[in-house]
Amino acid sequence: MFGAPLVVWRRLADARGWHTIESLCAFAQPAGRTANTVYEAFRDEILADLRAALPVDAVLLSLHGAMVADGYDDAEGELLAAVRGTVGPHVPIGVELDLHANVSRQKFDAVTAMVLFKEYPHIDISERAKEVFELIADAVEAKTEPVMGWFDCRTVGLFHTTRQPMRGFVDRCAALEGHDGVLSISIVHGFPWADVADMGSKIIAITDGDKEKADRLARELGREFFQLRQATQPRYTTLDEALARIRSHTLPRPLVLADVSDNAGGGAGSDSTFILDAMIKCSVKHAAIGMFWDPMVVRIAFEAGEGAQLDVRLGGKLSPASGPPLDLPVTVTGLKRDAYIQFGERDKNFHSVGDMAALSVDGILIVCNTRRGQCLSLDCFTNVGIDPSAQRVIVVKSMQHFYAAFAPVASDVLYVAVPGTVPPDFQVLPYVKASKNQWPFIDNPFPD
Numbered sequence: 386m387f388g389a390p391l392v393v394w395r396r397l398a399d400a401r402g403w404h405t406i407e408s409l410c411a412f413a414q415p416a417g418r419t420a421n422t423v424y425e426a427f428r429d430e431i432l433a434d435l436r437a438a439l440p441v442d443a444v445l446l447s448l449h450g451a452m453v454a455d456g457y458d459d460a461e462g463e464l465l466a467a468v469r470g471t472v473g474p475h476v477p478i479g480v481e482l483d484l485h486a487n488v489s490r491q492k493f494d495a496v497t498a499m500v501l502f503k504e505y506p507h508i509d510i511s512e513r514a515k516e517v518f519e520l521i522a523d524a525v526e527a528k529t530e531p532v533m534g535w536f537d538c539r540t541v542g543l544f545h546t547t548r549q550p551m552r553g554f555v556d557r558c559a560a561l562e563g564h565d566g567v568l569s570i571s572i573v574h575g576f577p578w579a580d581v582a583d584m585g586s587k588i589i590a591i592t593d594g595d596k597e598k599a600d601r602l603a604r605e606l607g608r609e610f611f612q613l614r615q616a617t618q619p620r621y622t623t624l625d626e627a628l629a630r631i632r633s634h635t636l637p638r639p640l641v642l643a644d645v646s647d648n649a650g651g652g653a654g655s656d657s658t659f660i661l662d663a664m665i666k667c668s669v670k671h672a673a674i675g676m677f678w679d680p681m682v683v684r685i686a687f688e689a690g691e692g693a694q695l696d697v698r699l700g701g702k703l704s705p706a707s708g709p710p711l712d713l714p715v716t717v718t719g720l721k722r723d724a725y726i727q728f729g730e731r732d733k734n735f736h737s738v739g740d741m742a743a744l745s746v747d748g749i750l751i752v753c754n755t756r757r758g759q760c761l762s763l764d765c766f767t768n769v770g771i772d773p774s775a776q777r778v779i780v781v782k783s784m785q786h787f788y789a790a791f792a793p794v795a796s797d798v799l800y801v802a803v804p805g806t807v808p809p810d811f812q813v814l815p816y817v818k819a820s821k822n823q824w825p826f827i828d829n830p831f832p833d
């Protein structure tokens with residue numbers, strides 16, 4: 386995902402006959418805080434490469450934007466400030482961020498142009514890479530003078546762009562680009578599970594040389610976004626409601642349940658057992674669930690081989706938020722070494738998910754793997770011989786990225802709010818550093 390922009394930028398630079406110097410490309414599945422030694426080593430490597438490359442005409446970075454390292458609440462803000470310090474005030478710096486970035490003043494002030502993904506699920510990474518490249522290329526060639534405005538929307542939530550009214554808001558923002566001096570509009574959704582001062586949503590507007598207009602546009606769009614706060618939030622289903630829907634569900638198309646609280650993309654272990662336990666107790670049949678990050682169970686399944694029957698202790702290992710492990714008599718029904726899944730219709734990114742094993746217990750097929758990651762595509766099931774469209778029920782451990790691939794085969798999609806590491810109820814989370822002067826912590830953070 387975050388490597389894709391580097392490929393796009395190299396291709397676009399080559400087409401202009403520009404010389405590209407590349408530095409580090411690294412990615413980790415979200416989890417707890419990044420070890421400070423890792424962050425500092427990566428930062429120092431990037432800065433050393435940049436110093437060795439000087440003088441440069443421009444700098445482009447592909448970052449997530451919500452990294453928190455031990456001792457660095459705004460790790461990427463510190464990196465961007467150091468990049469600015471290295472190249473000086475006049476070299477254009479462009480950055481592409483995930484829309485789940487927490488954008489601090491430090492990040493904002495360090496760069497010339499900031500572009501965030503527009504789509505959640507993130508299916509537009511390469512398109513946004515092209516956008517930030519062209520913004521910076523035009524600045525290098527003095528065709529435009531990008532200036533940025535921002536507005537703090539004081540709103541915390543999750544904003545799926547697949548449904549109204551968020552879909553319409555994203556489209557309205559995009560339609561403003563390319564006219565009347567408006568170069569780019571980004572909606573910062575924010576990463577709500579990070580307890581840092583800059584957690585929350587913002588609007589970034591970039592205009593051609595008109596700072597006042599950029600600020601005004603960001604403010605107007607930010608207020609519109611704030612007005613939509615209730616209506617944009619996903620509707621969550623309780624586990625009991627989901628089980629009732631399963632009981633009444635009839636084929637031909639499967640009912641898709643998203644285990645949003647165990648989303649590896651948010652930092653969860655992807656091994657919680659709440660939904661599987663309930664389905665087994667309710668004797669749900671013709672169901673499939675994935676992916677459980679359980680390297681030990683996968684290893685045992687490979688050693689036993691396809692067709693073997695054995696008892697396993699599955700899931701519930703990463704934290705108390707994953708629930709208790711389940712002791713299950715299973716049959717190994719599918720195995721695949723060194724598997725990949727594809728994500729994104731437009732980008733066609735491939736993600737390594739390690740070794741995979743499919744286990745069957747009482748009419749439920751369970752997919753386990755060895756490299757933690759969320760259930761992004763149908764490959765999570767088809768890789769180990771499971772046809773998702775032939776199931777009555779599919780459970781995916783993912784917040785929203787699953788939607789692009791699974792919605793087309795589903796009769797309906799339910800977002801099930803069970804306990805877990807990343808539950809979607811922000812009111813109950815024990816924030817210390819994040820501002821509480823935001824909705825939904827208070828009803829109206831804009832009393833004036």
Ligand SMILES: [Zn+2]
Pocket residue numbers: 483484485507
């Ligand atoms: Zn994201």
